[in-house]
Amino acid sequence: MTIAYHVGWLIDGTGIPAVENRIVAINAGRIREILDPGDPRLEGMAIIDWSDCTVFPALIDSHVHLVMSGTIEPTFRRKQLNSTYTVRREIIAEHLRQHLASGVLAVRDGGDHNGDTLRYKWDSANNPPPMVTIASAGRARNALGRYGKLIAIPVDEGETLVNSAFGTDSKRDHLKLVNSGLNSLTQFGVESxxxxxxxxxxxxxxxAHRRGQPTMVHANGHLPVKLAIDAGCDSIEHGFFMGRENMHRMADHGVVxxxxxxxMKAYGDYLKAQGHRSDPSFSEVSRKNLEHQLEQISTARNLGVTLAVGTDAGSPGVHHGLSVKEELQLFVSAGFSVEEAIQCASRHGARLMGLSDRGAIAPGMRADFLAVKVPPQHVPEALHQIVHRVVEGRTIDLDTAF
Ligand SMILES: [Zn+2]
Structure with a gap:
């Protein structure tokens, strides 16, 4: 049976400006057609009236750590990490609920030390399986003695990176590598x-590519980013202080x-909230880091780099689900139109996750979309007020979704 929705504005996920007054016809969980309200084929068809809404594709967060919470309470963070999988699987389930509540229907996980997220994805106790699609890196790889313990395991002494990644522990959706340190939070622009x-x-x-695994590389600073791009990676994660030359390289090589x-916004807010307990210059550094990153985002957009919205949810102050709204707003403040920012949080994320029928509202795509009661330009700030959710053609009620 075909169901038709009359929508006030349609943002289709391809980045083009919103179109007013459309009919989205769906059938068997897929988008069938996008029609004009006067189309004679609609004769006799029941039409659901969402003409006071803007409709856009379900969102994708391209960088999360599902097993970690965004809490800024250090004792709570430690307790979470030292718990058992039984406890942590409940934490993951709660984070997935938070994603769904914020309109996020797919997440790309950047790894955790114990490989819990990958284990959760295939856990037969999840019945039915989670509605939010997960792509997981399992355990990332870092170099011995370097940054990355929370999300990775190190390459053992005398072992090659290839052996470490594809020895015993090689099942994953994509490979995550850590190729730099953290962005310095105490000194502006210091590179590792x-x-x-x-x-x-x-x-x-x-x-990895031979096994069908894309590669995501954590890299900040000129050289760590350059090496990853030259080596043929699929995406650069973070990329603070990577510089313009690397953006040209990314545009040329199709690296996302x-x-x-x-x-950085979250960390700055966190430090500010700490007040006298932290050095005031630290929050100044995260503010400057954020400003610099927004300039880089603006430049990358102008150079034709493909960007995806990813939040690093699970980092201090970065909450699952809610932070997608903030990242979208930051993209807009860096010069993206709302429609382009949504493309980065839908179509581009689907591309990174290999979900070819997701992330756009177009004929043949899976019918996953959201509605808010505001005009298109206010969609990012209205993401906590989603009024309708359609997943694979079915209307979802959050209270009964889990
Ligand atoms: Zn991360």
Whole structure:
């Protein structure tokens, strides 16, 4: 049976400006057609009236850590990490509920030390399986003694990166590599050295691609980003202080950038809330980092780099679900139109996750969409007020969705 929705404005996920007054016809869980309200084929068809709403594709967060919460309470964070999988699987389920509540229907996970998210994805106790689609890196890889313990396991001494990634523990949706340190939170623009050299990176990326695994690389600073792009990675995560030359490289090679700007906003807010307990210059540094990242986002947009909205949810102050709204607003403040920002949080995320029938409202795509009662330009700030959710053609009531 065909169901038709009369929508006030349609943002289709391709980045084009919103179109007023459309009919979205769906059938068997897929979009069948987008029609004009006067189309004679609508004769006799029951039409659901959402003419006071803007409709847009269900969202995708391209960078999360599902097992970690965005809480800023250090003792709570430690307790979470030292718990058992039984406890942590409940934490993951709660985070997925938060994503769904914020309109996020797919998440790309950047790894956790115990591989809990990958385990959860295939856990037969999840019945029915989670409505939010998960792509998981399992455990990421970092270099011995370098940054990354929370999300990765190190390459053992005497072992190659390829052996570490594709030895015993090789089942995953994509490979995550850590190729720099954290962005410095105490000194503006301080860069760390790469964790791996270009040959190691190229070898592991070739091995991953041979197995159908895309590669996401955590990299900040000029050299760590350059090496990852030259080695053939699929996406750069964070990319703070990577510089214009790397953006040209990304545009040329079709590498996607996931800037996670909201992490700096969250950290700045957190430090400010700490008041006298933290050095005031630290919050100044995160503010400057954020400003610099927004400038980079603006430049990347002008250079034709493909960007995806990813939040790093699970980092201090970065909450699952809610932070997608903030990252979208940051993209808009950096010069993206609302429609382009939504494309980065739908179509571009679907591309990174290999979900070819997701992230756009167009004939043949899966019917996953959301409605808010505001005009298109106010969609980002209205994301906590989603009035309708359609998943695979079915209207979802949040109270009974889990
Ligand atoms: Zn991350």
């Amino acid at each position: 050295v790469p964790q791996f050299d270009e040959n190691e990176l190229a070898a592991v990326i070739v091995a 950038w996931v800037p996670t700007a909201v992490t």
